[in-house]
Amino acid sequence: MSPADHPSPAVPSAPDATSGTAPQATDDPWPAPVADGPLDATVVLPGSKSLTNRYLVLAALANDRSRLRAPLRSRDTLLMAEALRSLGVRVDDVHAEGDPGAAPDWVITPPERLRGGVRVDCGLAGTVMRFLPAVAALADGPVVLDGDPQARVRPMGPVIDALRALGADIDDGGTGHLPLTVNGTGRMPGGAVTIDASASSQFVSALLLAGARYDGGVTIHHQGGPVPSEPHILMTVETLRDAGAVVDDSEPDSWRVEPSEINALDVSVEPDLSNAGPFLAAALVAGGTVRVPGWPQHTTQAGDRMREILDAMGAEVRLDRAGLTVVGSGELVGLDIDLHDAAELTPTVAALAALATTPSWIRGVAHIRGHETDRLAALGAELGRLGSAVTETEDGLRIAPSRLRGATFRTYHDHRMATAGAIIGLRVPGVRVEDVATTGKTLPDFVGLWDSMLAGPPVPAVSAHWGSGR
Numbered sequence: 001m002s003p004a005d006h007p008s009p010a011v012p013s014a015p016d017a018t019s020g021t022a023p024q025a026t027d028d029p030w031p032a033p034v035a036d037g038p039l040d041a042t043v044v045l046p047g048s049k050s051l052t053n054r055y056l057v058l059a060a061l062a063n064d065r066s067r068l069r070a071p072l073r074s075r076d077t078l079l080m081a082e083a084l085r086s087l088g089v090r091v092d093d094v095h096a097e098g099d100p101g102a103a104p105d106w107v108i109t110p111p112e113r114l115r116g117g118v119r120v121d122c123g124l125a126g127t128v129m130r131f132l133p134a135v136a137a138l139a140d141g142p143v144v145l146d147g148d149p150q151a152r153v154r155p156m157g158p159v160i161d162a163l164r165a166l167g168a169d170i171d172d173g174g175t176g177h178l179p180l181t182v183n184g185t186g187r188m189p190g191g192a193v194t195i196d197a198s199a200s201s202q203f204v205s206a207l208l209l210a211g212a213r214y215d216g217g218v219t220i221h222h223q224g225g226p227v228p229s230e231p232h233i234l235m236t237v238e239t240l241r242d243a244g245a246v247v248d249d250s251e252p253d254s255w256r257v258e259p260s261e262i263n264a265l266d267v268s269v270e271p272d273l274s275n276a277g278p279f280l281a282a283a284l285v286a287g288g289t290v291r292v293p294g295w296p297q298h299t300t301q302a303g304d305r306m307r308e309i310l311d312a313m314g315a316e317v318r319l320d321r322a323g324l325t326v327v328g329s330g331e332l333v334g335l336d337i338d339l340h341d342a343a344e345l346t347p348t349v350a351a352l353a354a355l356a357t358t359p360s361w362i363r364g365v366a367h368i369r370g371h372e373t374d375r376l377a378a379l380g381a382e383l384g385r386l387g388s389a390v391t392e393t394e395d396g397l398r399i400a401p402s403r404l405r406g407a408t409f410r411t412y413h414d415h416r417m418a419t420a421g422a423i424i425g426l427r428v429p430g431v432r433v434e435d436v437a438t439t440g441k442t443l444p445d446f447v448g449l450w451d452s453m454l455a456g457p458p459v460p461a462v463s464a465h466w467g468s469g470r
Helices: 049-061 075-086 126-136 148-154 157-165 202-211 230-242 273-286 302-312 340-354 366-371 377-383 415-425 435-439 448-453
Strands: 039-041 065-068 090-094 103-108 116-119 144-145 179-185 191-194 218-221 254-258 266-268 288-293 316-322 324-328 336-338 359-364 389-392 397-400
Touching: 039 273, 039 448, 049 065, 049 075, 049 090, 049 103, 049 126, 049 202, 049 230, 065 273, 075 090, 075 116, 075 126, 075 144, 075 324, 090 302, 116 126, 116 397, 126 148, 126 157, 144 254, 157 191, 157 202, 191 202, 202 254, 230 254, 230 340, 273 288, 273 302, 273 324, 273 340, 273 415, 273 448, 302 324, 302 340, 340 359, 340 366, 340 397, 340 415, 340 435, 359 377, 377 389, 377 415, 415 435, 415 448, 435 448
Parallel strands: 039 288, 065 266, 116 144, 191 218, 336 359
Antiparallel strands: 065 103, 090 103, 144 179, 218 254, 288 324, 316 324, 359 397, 389 397
């Protein structure tokens, strides 16, 4: 790709989920630390949000008590746990025998019947706002779901319409968004439904996770543009099979879960590989070595694609039984990549691309305009604020090499925007990340982990260049 393929960008107005303007920070921006030399760090990360919330839903619908070992405890998963408690599910902290100092497991005891007459706070968690209506349809009364102001504009229509077609009574005021009320009757007929899941794979996962408890199971046919983040649907299928459900995903764009009991689970939750992305990226930006123990040899997590991405951008990547090790020199090159199936990695890849010595093109991620914020507009605005030559395209971003400068990096209440700002701050002095606490949505104490990574023992520089402002 030639430089001519990268026209000078126009920096759009920074978006907000409700007003079209940037939200105001509630605290002073966090000064992102600059790496003062190559890294030598081991970063131990908590469990996967996507797996934790899927396991919680299945455990709430299971035929006996389940145990989740090493679950993620973040805003999204705590919201899911509290939502299930409101429906009558017991979610208890239990320490592993012989290890009282470790973080407790979650033991989940399902009720005989899910109770209605309750309100559920979804926060800004897509898994809660999309998965819980399908569960609430099995409750014995009305369940009101609402969330943060930004949640009220995230797409919900396809899952609402699908649940109505399967027999649910849902009142959303005709908006196709939160807030909504699911008038549960204690059972769901189920059956076959056709949906357009091109805006989110979570629409499919929501129906599958609860569908085994519907009288006729659920058969889903997708009709529309390509389904984004399909590895997340495969994750849902595999967790259902782990719980004894019979799932047929042999036909493209079709999924069938048979009506059956859901067996209790006793599972260890894998580390969150998407949350690992910024830490591994740090090795490429700062130079040196970052290790993430416990990286699975085989996984359905989309974050596993970071191995391929970091290798393509110039890192040495090694996976063995101990985990994943990334070694960088401080020099990185751009790439041309379709992230349709791993779109959650877009902010991390965009931050790396802004520091690369050659152009990058990120494709296939138009659907992330409906994530926690319009991530394409937000990345375009904030990278542009730092001086990046970034252009928003129909389905992604083009980013050309440019000299970056320090500025406030706004996050729009989006955890992955905050970590993108931290990555750039490793190289560019003066980057201040607004509302860094929003990282608690999926990663508690991000700042503490980031500081610990930077405080590791130094290693000899390979060929890193410091103080360039790029």
